[in-house]
Amino acid sequence: MTNSGDSQTKRNITEIIVHYTATPEGEEFSNEQIKASHLARGFSDIGYHYVIGLDGEVRAGRSESIAGAHCTGHNTCSIGVCYVGGCPARSVENWKNIGIDTRTDEQKAALIKLLKELKKKYPGATIHGHNEFANKPCPGFNAKEEYHNI
Numbered sequence: 001m002t003n004s005g006d007s008q009t010k011r012n013i014t015e016i017i018v019h020y021t022a023t024p025e026g027e028e029f030s031n032e033q034i035k036a037s038h039l040a041r042g043f044s045d046i047g048y049h050y051v052i053g054l055d056g057e058v059r060a061g062r063s064e065s066i067a068g069a070h071c072t073g074h075n076t077c078s079i080g081v082c083y084v085g086g087c088p089a090r091s092v093e094n095w096k097n098i099g100i101d102t103r104t105d106e107q108k109a110a111l112i113k114l115l116k117e118l119k120k121k122y123p124g125a126t127i128h129g130h131n132e133f134a135n136k137p138c139p140g141f142n143a144k145e146e147y148h149n150i
């Protein structure tokens with residue numbers, strides 16, 4: 001796995017928050033594309049610390065030592081993890097407004113591995129889905145429930 005910079009942060013990490021990219025199922029979405037969309041929204045860089053591609057590749061985003069831009073009110077104390085997907089295929093009418101769980105088996109495995117590593121690094125942190133803190137379906141499943149044993 002690629003590490004975000006020298007990775008250990010002085011920030012007090014109390015939450016690990018899981019997201020989706022809100023892109024169509026089955027379509028890859030690069031960190032460059034995410035960064036471009038985040039810059040367009042006025043962020044200084046890609047908002048997430050890690051992105052998980054369709055094939056389960058864990059890509060480093062923003063350094064863990066820097067607060068992310070992924071969850072209003074929670075950025076200073078959290079690590080943002082995002083899998084590519086979260087919307088139905090482009091052929092589905094209104095796909096952009098539908099949030100579902102589109103994780104591939106590879107993404108599911110990579111998420112568990114990454115979350116375990118982060119929990120080891122930040123034992124006091126709890127795992128959450130964006131939907132616990134915002135009125136949106138992201139990440140399309142109940143992350144708190146699914147990962148409560150990690």
Ligand SMILES: [Zn+2]
Pocket residue numbers: 018019020070130138139
């Ligand atoms: Zn989100």
